Amino acid sequence: MSWYSKAARLVGQPVGVSLVNGQGVTGVLCSISGGNVQLQEYLYQSQFATKQYPYTMVQDINPFPGCAMPGPGPGYGPLY
Numbered sequence: 001m002s003w004y005s006k007a008a009r010l011v012g013q014p015v016g017v018s019l020v021n022g023q024g025v026t027g028v029l030c031s032i033s034g035g036n037v038q039l040q041e042y043l044y045q046s047q048f049a050t051k052q053y054p055y056t057m058v059q060d061i062n063p064f065p066g067c068a069m070p071g072p073g074p075g076y077g078p079l080y
Contacts, residue, residue: 007032007061015039018059025051029061037061 007015007029015029017039027041036052043049 001055001058003058003060004032004055007037010061010063014064016062016064017053018061019053019057020059021057025053026064027051 010029011031013029015026017025017027017037019025025039025041027039030038030040030050032038035055037055037058038050038052040048040050
């Protein structure tokens, strides 16, 4: 579990999780304990779900990078 020590510093942060089956999930890392990774994921509208992934399903956990482009500059109105 080479990802474990890195993930321990990311609790409470938005992360991407690579699973051993080739899928990826994203969300806020809630905890890594008891043999499970708990991730709060966005579902839709204002609904979120906390999901658990066993350590054996996790291949890697990475922090979200910073945005490559700054937000809208002058001349752009608010987004509605």
